[in-house]
Amino acid sequence: MKVLELLEEIEEIVDTSSGFPLTGKILVDAEEILEIVKEIRIELPDEIQQAQWIKDERQRILDEAKGEAETILKDAKMQAESLIENDDITSKAKVRADEIMSVASANAINLKMSTFDYIDSILYNFQDKMEQMNAIYFTDMFNNLQNTFDQINGTISSNRNEIKDMIYRTQMESEES
Incomplete structure (x- = not known):
């Protein structure tokens, strides 16, 4: 999967x-x-197309089940009509x-319930x-980025405090002179 390869490339860049x-x-x-992030965005539509295929497959299965049900009902009606020919058989036919x-x-x-279960399991797995x-990838990546920014801000803040302390000492020394 191209998206996973791109994410591995980001990891390699960070590691090296x-x-x-x-x-x-x-x-x-x-x-x-x-x-690399742009390439990931380009690749994501493939995943979305797979979800669309699953949706279309679900509809096809439902349509097939509906057709089967109609055929079964049609056969049942035809059998019932043929039995109506005799009065003796009519009650049994009904x-x-x-x-x-x-x-x-x-x-x-x-059949519908089985179809729904099958589609649900596919969607659940997806x-x-x-x-x-x-x-695995996005949460860790964003957490790492957040930690990096937090550490940089902490370092900058510490450096600023050191500079302020040096300024204060220099002022105190110049006032004493």
Whole structure:
């Protein structure tokens, strides 16, 4: 999957970047990282197309189930009509037709439920994979970036405090002179 390869490339850039001594900070090429992020955005529509295929497949299965149910109902009606020819058989035919209709309805419902379960399991697996990708790659990446910015801000703040302290000492020394 191209998206995973691009994310690995970002990890490699971070791992091989030169660092600032004693800070745990690294220097990366922003343009290179942004180019990789753009490629990731380009690749994501493939994942969305896969979800669309699953949706279309679900609709196809539902349409197929509906067609089967209609065929079963049509067959049941035809059998019932042929039994109506004799008065003696008419009452038995009605009972049998009702049974066939009941079975057909139950089969149609079972088929629909099975189809819904199948589609739900496909969607659940896809959703789980997307959540895994998010948890593994994007959350870690953004947390690492946030930590890096927090550490840089902390270092800058510490340096500013040192400079302010030096200014204060210099002023105190100049006033004493």
